[in-house]
Amino acid sequence: xxxxxxxxxxxxxxxxxxxxxxxxxxxxxxxxxxxxxxxxxxxxxxxxxxxxxxxxxxxxxxxxxxxxxxxxxxxxxxxxxxxxxxxxxxxxxxxxxxxxxxxxxxxxxxxxxxxxxxxxxxxxxxxxxxxxxxxxxxxxxxxxxxxxxxxxxxxxxxxxxxxxxxxxxxxxxxxxxxxxxxxxxxxxxxx
Numbered sequence: 618x619x620x621x622x623x624x625x626x627x628x629x630x631x632x633x634x635x636x637x638x639x640x641x642x643x644x645x646x647x648x649x650x651x652x653x654x655x656x657x658x659x660x661x662x663x664x665x666x667x668x669x670x671x672x673x674x675x676x677x678x679x680x681x682x683x684x685x686x687x688x689x690x691x692x693x694x695x696x697x698x699x700x701x702x703x704x705x706x707x708x709x710x711x712x713x714x715x716x717x718x719x720x721x722x723x724x725x726x727x728x729x730x731x732x733x734x735x736x737x738x739x740x741x742x743x744x745x746x747x748x749x750x751x752x753x754x755x756x757x758x759x760x761x762x763x764x765x766x767x768x769x770x771x772x773x774x775x776x777x778x779x780x781x782x783x784x785x786x787x788x789x790x791x792x793x794x795x796x797x798x799x800x801x802x803x804x805x806x807x808x
Contacts, residue, residue, distance in 0.1 A: 626705060626706050627705070632708065635704060636702050640701025641697070643697040647693045647697060651684055652680070656677065688771055688774075692775055702785055703785050710791055
């Protein structure tokens with residue numbers, strides 16, 4: 618069922634394009650996350666020529682090789698790809714449901730956004746651990762919590778991959794369902 622839904626959605630180039638663009642944006646944002654101050658400084662600086670800005674920002678994407686462990690690089694890539702797929706599938710489902718009630722897809726959309734949020738919380742570099750989780754936990758006095766985790770907070774990135782995968786399964790099931798209620802045979806109807 619999931620493979621059928623994926624084939625149904627991605628046989629149209631529009632949804633392949635949506636998935637690719639969203640995946641690329643999430644990946645770029647994830648690689649820039651450790652250097653947001655530098656990214657901001659470069660983009661707003663009038664003294665840096667436009668070509669140099671583009672070259673530096675593109676070079677920062679290469680930090681996936683140096684700032685990330687193998688595990689965090691793999692789940693960062695997986696989160697970007699899965700979120701792109703999920704976005705395209707939800708877009709397809711919303712278009713398919715156009716004019717009908719939309720409340721049936723809320724659980725899968727929430728799981729997708731939760732997966733992305735969990736994935737971003739768990740992203741981090743090899744030297745300093747998670748970017749988001751460590752400062753937040755230190756504010757509330759629970760920074761030692763990360764040290765107790767076996768993968769130093771990278772569990773949240775893996776959780777994000779799982780939640781995004783679950784969201785894709787939910788959306789695929791919704792896409793595979795008929796648009797109307799199934800007919801109940803006359804003899805099985807309750808009066």
